[in-house]
Structure formats: C-alpha cells, structure tokens
Amino acid sequence: MSQYRTFTANDAVEFARQYGQLADPQALVSADEIGDGNLNLVFKIRDRAGVSRVIVKQALPYVRCVGESWPLTLDRARIEAETLLIHGTLCPRHTVRVLHHDPVLAVMVQEDLSDHHIWRNELIKGHYYPLAVGQLAEYLAQTLFHTSDFYQAAQAKKAEVSRFTNPELCQITEDLFFTDPYHDHERNQFDDALLPQVTALRKDPALKLAVAGLKHRFLSKAEALLHGDIHSGSIFVGEGRLKAIDAEFGFYGPIGFDVGTALGNLLLNYCGLPGLLGPREAAAGREQRLQDVRELWLIFADRFLALCQQRSRDATLAMPGYAEQFLQQVWQDAVGYCGTELIRRTIGLAHVADLDSSADPEMRAECQSSALTLGRVLIVNAAQIEHVDALLARIRQHG
Amino acid sequence: MSQYRTFTANDAVEFARQYGQLADPQALVSADEIGDGNLNLVFKIRDRAGVSRVIVKQALPYVRCVGESWPLTLDRARIEAETLLIHGTLCPRHTVRVLHHDPVLAVMVQEDLSDHHIWRNELIKGHYYPLAVGQLAEYLAQTLFHTSDFYQAAQAKKAEVSRFTNPELCQITEDLFFTDPYHDHERNQFDDALLPQVTALRKDPALKLAVAGLKHRFLSKAEALLHGDIHSGSIFVGEGRLKAIDAEFGFYGPIGFDVGTALGNLLLNYCGLPGLLGPREAAAGREQRLQDVRELWLIFADRFLALCQQRSRDATLAMPGYAEQFLQQVWQDAVGYCGTELIRRTIGLAHVADLDSSADPEMRAECQSSALTLGRVLIVNAAQIEHVDALLARIRQHG
Structure with a gap:
C-alpha cells in the first residue's frame, strides 16, 4: 500500500x-x-x-x-x-x-482546463460569458436535486451522509463564515477604514441572531451533497463552457448554502466593480451582475422544480406543491448565506480580488463598505426578501 | 468472538x-x-x-x-x-x-423495573402519576439539549451522527408515520366505520403537503440524538419515578419529533378515555391530560432554555434570544409530529390500547374518529398554533 x-x-x-x-x-x-x-x-x-x-x-x-x-x-x-x-x-x-x-x-x-479561465478573474476584467450563469444554475440543480431526499432512497442517503462527513473542512466554514467576522479574532483581516462598521456589526443583535440560525442550519440540515465552496474562484469558464472544481468542502448540508455562496460571489463582484473598471464599464457590469443574480436563481429554481416533477422518487415529497414550498425555504436560506459570504470575504480571513484589488484606497474602502452593508441587509431581512426581484430591489438600494 | x-x-x-x-x-x-x-x-x-x-x-x-x-x-x-x-x-x-x-x-x-408500571397501562386505568410529565420533560430537555449543537462540539457531533445512523429503523418510522396512513397500504389497519374519514384524509392536499414537510425534516434535520420512539409504552412509571426504555429507534433527528411523540401519546389517551372509563372519570382524566400536555411543553421549554443559557458551548448559538427562536421551530415541528402520531396510531400498523380497547364498538369508533380529526387539525394548522394554550384551545374544539 x-x-x-x-x-x-x-x-x-x-x-x-x-x-x-x-x-x-x-x-x-x-x-x-x-x-x-x-x-x-x-x-x-x-x-x-x-x-x-x-x-x-x-x-x-x-x-x-x-x-x-x-x-x-x-x-x-x-x-x-x-x-x-x-x-x-x-x-x-x-x-x-x-x-x-x-x-x-x-x-x-x-x-486539464488550460483552455478555460478562472471565472473570478474574468468577472474582474469585465469579461462576460453569457452562458455561465445558466450553466452554474444547471450544475447546482442537477447535483443538489439528485443527492436530496426527493431523489435518493432514504437508506442510501444516510450511508452517503456518513461517507461525506467532513468535520475539519466544515469547521473551517463554521469558523470563517459564522463566527470570526462577528468577533474580534486574529484570523480577521480588514483595513482600519472599516473598523467603525465592523465594530457596529459585532454589536448588532439582530444580525448575530440571524447568523446563529444560519450556523445552526449549516450544522444540522443534511439536505443534499453540497459542493461546499462554490465561489467564482472554484469555477472555470470558457466560451460556452463551465466547470466546477475544488470540492474538498463537500458534505451533506443545506441546499441554500451552495446557492447562497454562488449568489454571494456575483454580488462581491457587483460591489467591487467600481474599483476595478472605469465608471461606464463598471455600471454596465453591475447591471449585468444583477441580471446574473436573477437568472441564477430563476434558472436554478426552474430546473430544480422540473426535476422534482419529473424524477422525484419519494412519493410523499412528490406531493404537488411541496417542492415549491421547500424551494421557498431554500431561497430564504440562500439569501442569508449570500449575506454571510459578503461579510466574511470583506473582513474575515479569506478575501477576494473583486473587492481588494482596486489601486485606489478610498474606492476600495467604499466597495468593501458596500459589501458589508449589503451583507448585513440580506442576513437580517432574509425572511422579508421573498423573491429574487425583492432581492434586486434591496441590492439597488444598499449595494 | x-x-x-x-x-x-x-x-x-x-x-x-x-x-x-x-x-x-x-x-x-x-x-x-x-x-x-x-x-x-x-x-x-x-x-x-x-x-x-x-x-x-x-x-x-x-x-x-x-x-x-x-x-x-x-x-x-x-x-x-x-x-x-x-x-x-x-x-x-x-x-x-x-x-x-x-x-x-x-x-x-x-x-429490572418490576416495581414500575408501563405508563400507557396506567393512563388507560386512570391512574395518575403527578410527577411523571415533569420528569419526562426533564428527560427530553437533558438528552436533547446535551446532544444538540448548543452543547456538543461540531466535530464530535458529526461523528455521533454517523455512529447513530439507523437506516432500517428510521425507514420504519418514515413508512409508518408519513407514508402508509396517507395511502392504501396492506399494513394499515382500521375498522370499516372509519373508512369515509380515511378516504378523505388521503385526498386532502393541505394535509399531505404538511406531512411531506414533516417527513422531509425527519429525513434531513440532525438536531439531537432522539429516543426516536418515546410513546407511553416506552416509559415506565412508579411513585415519583419515571424511566425511558426501548431506544432502538435512536438517531440524530428533529427535536420536535421526540417532543411531538410524547405529546401525541398524551392526546391518544385523551381521545380514548371516553371509551375506557365512566363519564365522570373520563372527563376528569381528559382535563388532566390537557394539563399534562401544557405542563410537558412548558417544563420542557423552560428546562431546555435554562440549559441553553447556562451550558451552551457554541458561542454563536448562545446569542441571547436564539434559543427562544429555535424553540419556536421545535414547537411547530412538535405540533405537526404530534398530529402524525395521532393518525398513524389510529389507522396505521401499530395501534394503541388507549384507542382500541373499548368494548363498545360505537364509542371506540367515536374515539378513533376524534383522534383522526385532531391529528389532521394539528398537522395542517401547526404554523398557526403558536403556543401551548392555542394548542389546548384547538384540542377542546376538535378532540
């Protein structure tokens, strides 16, 4: 051996x-x-x-x-x-x-995917791949539906939950997403300019209460085999092509976590664009990111629902209307997890170039500040943001 | 070996x-x-x-x-x-x-617990053990809190979830609670008198939708190490004493399932008493069961909250207010699972003597019918039954 x-x-x-x-x-x-x-x-x-x-x-x-x-x-x-x-x-x-x-x-x-590019780098450069969002939605719908209770037999799924028990990598997520950013911790990293806002976040009871619920659901909801880290740096794109890589955070968790991470990385780019491109390009890119957010959710939901209708193997869960009801919970989770991704990427250990690579320190601080503000709004108001158009309205208001 | x-x-x-x-x-x-x-x-x-x-x-x-x-x-x-x-x-x-x-x-x-009695038999005879409900609440609070994410370290809990993966016994629950009673299945057993009501249940979309949610949460919410079958026949009582036995259905599941099963068995007795005792004794016993239901929930919630405040080891979940918010979800789950216990014990494979042992067939049918009606009301309206007094009101109205 x-x-x-x-x-x-x-x-x-x-x-x-x-x-x-x-x-x-x-x-x-x-x-x-x-x-x-x-x-x-x-x-x-x-x-x-x-x-x-x-x-x-x-x-x-x-x-x-x-x-x-x-x-x-x-x-x-x-x-x-x-x-x-x-x-x-x-x-x-x-x-x-x-x-x-x-x-x-x-x-x-x-x-080898040398003929592809890391999606984050392309988003930063303002390169647009018109099929990417729909393909990511398809990847999420297929992988999450077919490993969920709608499709997998209960006994087989339980064995898979054990096989994909991933305590150490989940611990990293538990710490970096839900704990560190809301406390003073040596792993956190942010510019001094953000200190007042960071201090306010740490004293915000409504925010910390909602984060507790998101952490608890991350710890206890085994809904499907997640990618677990599906940010735009874990995704390769080419002309008409998209490939997910880097699945070491895979485990059975809440479906909204994968969806929220994906949405969150589109919004990190949205927040960062004013520091990355000229004003007109940035504005167009931001508008495109909003459409991307909308499309990602709508295509994901449409594909997931279609799979539920066509391929559900659990007769009880196949009850007409149940998949829609479940997807509404996935949506609320996704909005909250999206918010935690925005915050942890701005002030936690692992940052993203979308927000950090602007050469202008004032602009950078402004972009980071908007990511924090938006993240907080999404986490605290997730239950009131009932559909994707309500999300877009909040983003236009706060992002 | x-x-x-x-x-x-x-x-x-x-x-x-x-x-x-x-x-x-x-x-x-x-x-x-x-x-x-x-x-x-x-x-x-x-x-x-x-x-x-x-x-x-x-x-x-x-x-x-x-x-x-x-x-x-x-x-x-x-x-x-x-x-x-x-x-x-x-x-x-x-x-x-x-x-x-x-x-x-x-x-x-x-x-050996020969100096104790099976609680169900005592409830059927109208023997009252004034400490039993509080002790059961204490058992539920201690076991469920200390195996939950509030107390257990995340990595240790994940290993325990695997150790207590219990696919075949969970399958029995999945079938008998959430599937069989809502379909024509050879395992179901009920008197012909109930057939119109059973047929109506099977065509009730609101009921089947809510049952789908309860089944899905049973399949995917690993909140604590449940007893998994905590009905009044799995509980021994003596003067001032109570002991849970028979834990082969143990697994990590939704806390509301254990609480709902316990509440459900009090209500099965409530529904059955008119067929078991004389009118005055039955009326007094029913009033006592309502108080038992109230006390079981209130003491459980009080003890669980106290443990959260005193002994939570997860700093994020220890956020003031979160345990209360979580308990509200446990309550809604418990009301729903309580309803499924009422229905499956009336028309499914495994019946209870509280409902079935009356010698008078008309009275028996009436008791069983009230259990079915009440079960349906609880499942369909769980989200609107916001606290235990609202539950008691519904029981008085329908049970």
Whole structure:
C-alpha cells in the first residue's frame, strides 16, 4: 500500500504518466506547481511541447496559507475526489473530470482546463460569458436535486451522509463564515477604514441572531451533497463552457448554502466593480451582475422544480406543491448565506480580488463598505426578501 | 468472538449471571419471556424466590409481529444500548440502566423495573402519576439539549451522527408515520366505520403537503440524538419515578419529533378515555391530560432554555434570544409530529390500547374518529398554533 509523502514535480509527472489516461503517457515530461489556493499542491503536467495535458492535485497535511501550525486532515482529498465523481455523474458537462484518485497519497489526477479561465478573474476584467450563469444554475440543480431526499432512497442517503462527513473542512466554514467576522479574532483581516462598521456589526443583535440560525442550519440540515465552496474562484469558464472544481468542502448540508455562496460571489463582484473598471464599464457590469443574480436563481429554481416533477422518487415529497414550498425555504436560506459570504470575504480571513484589488484606497474602502452593508441587509431581512426581484430591489438600494 | 444465536431462557439466565452485576449471580435460576413489543425477545430473569432481578433483551433478525418475511438489522441492538448509555449519562434518573451489551449477540442486560408500571397501562386505568410529565420533560430537555449543537462540539457531533445512523429503523418510522396512513397500504389497519374519514384524509392536499414537510425534516434535520420512539409504552412509571426504555429507534433527528411523540401519546389517551372509563372519570382524566400536555411543553421549554443559557458551548448559538427562536421551530415541528402520531396510531400498523380497547364498538369508533380529526387539525394548522394554550384551545374544539 502506498504511504503519504509530499509530491515533488517529478513525482507528479510520474503519477500523471501512470494515471492520466493519456494515449501517450511518456510525452509528459515536466510539472509546474501552480497552487494559488489555500490548501493544496497543484501541478500542471506538460508534454515536450510545453502543453499542459493533465492536472495533479495533492492535499497537504496543513493549511497552506497559514502553515504547519494549522494541521488539516488528508481525508479531504478523498472527499473532494468522491464528491466530484458523484457530481460528475450527475452533471458531467459542468464538473471537472477526475481521472484517478489515491486516498492514501491524497492525490487526484484531473482533466486539464488550460483552455478555460478562472471565472473570478474574468468577472474582474469585465469579461462576460453569457452562458455561465445558466450553466452554474444547471450544475447546482442537477447535483443538489439528485443527492436530496426527493431523489435518493432514504437508506442510501444516510450511508452517503456518513461517507461525506467532513468535520475539519466544515469547521473551517463554521469558523470563517459564522463566527470570526462577528468577533474580534486574529484570523480577521480588514483595513482600519472599516473598523467603525465592523465594530457596529459585532454589536448588532439582530444580525448575530440571524447568523446563529444560519450556523445552526449549516450544522444540522443534511439536505443534499453540497459542493461546499462554490465561489467564482472554484469555477472555470470558457466560451460556452463551465466547470466546477475544488470540492474538498463537500458534505451533506443545506441546499441554500451552495446557492447562497454562488449568489454571494456575483454580488462581491457587483460591489467591487467600481474599483476595478472605469465608471461606464463598471455600471454596465453591475447591471449585468444583477441580471446574473436573477437568472441564477430563476434558472436554478426552474430546473430544480422540473426535476422534482419529473424524477422525484419519494412519493410523499412528490406531493404537488411541496417542492415549491421547500424551494421557498431554500431561497430564504440562500439569501442569508449570500449575506454571510459578503461579510466574511470583506473582513474575515479569506478575501477576494473583486473587492481588494482596486489601486485606489478610498474606492476600495467604499466597495468593501458596500459589501458589508449589503451583507448585513440580506442576513437580517432574509425572511422579508421573498423573491429574487425583492432581492434586486434591496441590492439597488444598499449595494 | 461470540456469534449470533437466538437466546433460549437458559441462555438468558446464563448471560444474566455473567453480566447482571449482581452480588449473588448464582441466585438467578429462571427466565420468563415477556416481550410484548414488535421487535425483540425480552426475558425477566428471576431468582429462587421468583423475584425478577434483571432484564435480558435480545433483538431478533426480523420484525417479530410480522415474521421472518420482514428482516431487520441486529445493529439496532447496538444503537439502542449506546443511545441508552448516552441518555443514561445525561439523565440517569429517567433512563433505564444498561448493565452490559453485546453487539454481536444483539443482547443487552438492563436493570429490572418490576416495581414500575408501563405508563400507557396506567393512563388507560386512570391512574395518575403527578410527577411523571415533569420528569419526562426533564428527560427530553437533558438528552436533547446535551446532544444538540448548543452543547456538543461540531466535530464530535458529526461523528455521533454517523455512529447513530439507523437506516432500517428510521425507514420504519418514515413508512409508518408519513407514508402508509396517507395511502392504501396492506399494513394499515382500521375498522370499516372509519373508512369515509380515511378516504378523505388521503385526498386532502393541505394535509399531505404538511406531512411531506414533516417527513422531509425527519429525513434531513440532525438536531439531537432522539429516543426516536418515546410513546407511553416506552416509559415506565412508579411513585415519583419515571424511566425511558426501548431506544432502538435512536438517531440524530428533529427535536420536535421526540417532543411531538410524547405529546401525541398524551392526546391518544385523551381521545380514548371516553371509551375506557365512566363519564365522570373520563372527563376528569381528559382535563388532566390537557394539563399534562401544557405542563410537558412548558417544563420542557423552560428546562431546555435554562440549559441553553447556562451550558451552551457554541458561542454563536448562545446569542441571547436564539434559543427562544429555535424553540419556536421545535414547537411547530412538535405540533405537526404530534398530529402524525395521532393518525398513524389510529389507522396505521401499530395501534394503541388507549384507542382500541373499548368494548363498545360505537364509542371506540367515536374515539378513533376524534383522534383522526385532531391529528389532521394539528398537522395542517401547526404554523398557526403558536403556543401551548392555542394548542389546548384547538384540542377542546376538535378532540
């Protein structure tokens, strides 16, 4: 049996030759480590012509961006690979293809997506991919419906809930989304300009009460096998194409969490655009993000409902009208989780370039401040924001 | 390692001698099999004087009341023993004591409770135990609070959710509570007199919609380690004493399910009393059951809130006001689950003597009919029944 060791570039090439499912494995000759995330080594494996052919990703036994002082289970590599394999069965068009994985080495070989771009970077540049939002909605509807109680047999789902128990990665979410930003914590990061607003958030009982409910539902609602971290940096786009990657946060949780994370990253871009583009481009981009938000929810809801009507296997849940009623709860959850994503990305540990990369410090502070304000409004008023047009109205008012 | 075999009376005596923690094990000489439940062998182990000293309970690999055609996992014996051990740590006064358990033999040795009585039988006879309801409330508050996210660390709780994954027994609940009574199914049992009402229930969209929500929450809300079957036949009472037994349905589910089952069994008795006692006694007993319902909820809520205030270990959930908000959801769930218990005990597979043992067929039909009516009212109107006094008003109106 293999034993864990940290891969060198040579190890990665060797592994890719063996498991990359290439017709010409010996063509692979070099590897670049390109991991820009927080948790893993990521190697691009290139052939003699310098063309990237396959990706080798290895989990490190600690949080990369913090160091060995924050150890982290390697089991997340198994969970990531197994989540992507399931999502890949349910929505092959929009899930990165896993070619091989080894749970002991915590290594996965996946398809190369060099002809795609990280969606966040494209959104920041103002590059618009007209099909992306609809494809993301389709990915969410397919993966979340088919792993929910509407479709999965109860006994099989219970076994899957155990298989995807992901305590350490969930703990990161529990801390970074629901705890740290609302307290003084060394992991938090923000400019001094935001201090008055941050201080106010921490003393806001209505906000903290609503966040408690969102955390509790994250801890206790096993509705479907979530991606668990479906932000715009976990999504590759190309012309007419979209692929979700990076599923190490996969677990059975509330469907609204995945939907809210996706919506939240569109709104982070909305808030950040004035600092990223010229005024006219930024205004057009913001208008487009609002339409993206609308489309993401409406297409997701439409596809999820259609699947409920056509493919529900639980006769009780298939009762006409129930899926609509359930989706209304998903919506309320999604609005709240969207708000927590806005806040934690602005003042917590893990920031986003949409908000932070403006060269103008005043503009940056203004963008960040609007993300905080909007996040708070969404969390506190989630129950009153009954549909997506009410959400757009709130965003226009506060964002 | 031991291998599963069905115990004879002699096996049970031998096992009790070995594991009964008695000072004089050789005094044990005989065993009576007294299992009147649906699933297990239960032996009373007696000494030479004929005194019952200890109980040996063994799970059978099938549903006893149906036969070998309905196989059932022996793992439920492990789950029962481990649930009782945890509940026994959290609330030793009101949990039957487990002296030993063997997961392979699916056998548990537990304390003898011959000086207690099954609560249901006492309620049927009109025997009142003034402390019982408060003690049951205390049992529910202690066990449910300490296994909830308010108290348990998130990582530890996730491991416990897996340990108490109980697919086959949950399936029984899923079928018998939420599916069978609302469809034509061979497992259902009811007198012809009820047929018009049963037919109406099966065509009632508002009812079936609400039942879908209750089933979905049963399938997906892992709030605390439930007893899972806390009806008045799973509870022993004596003067000033109460002990919960029979926890093979234990799993992490919605807190309102345990509370609703307990409330439901008080109301089954309320509905049945006119067929069991003379008019004046029945009227007094019914009034007492209403007070019991009130007291059960109010004491449970008070104790649960006090524990949240004093012992919450999750700083986010400890936010003042959150426990009250959460308890309101538990209440709404409990009202709904209470309604499903009323219906499934009247027309489903497993009936209760409170409703079925009246000698007068007309009176019996009337009692059963009132249980059905009340069950429906509670399920459909749960969201409008905002507190326990509103519940009592509905019961007086419909029960």
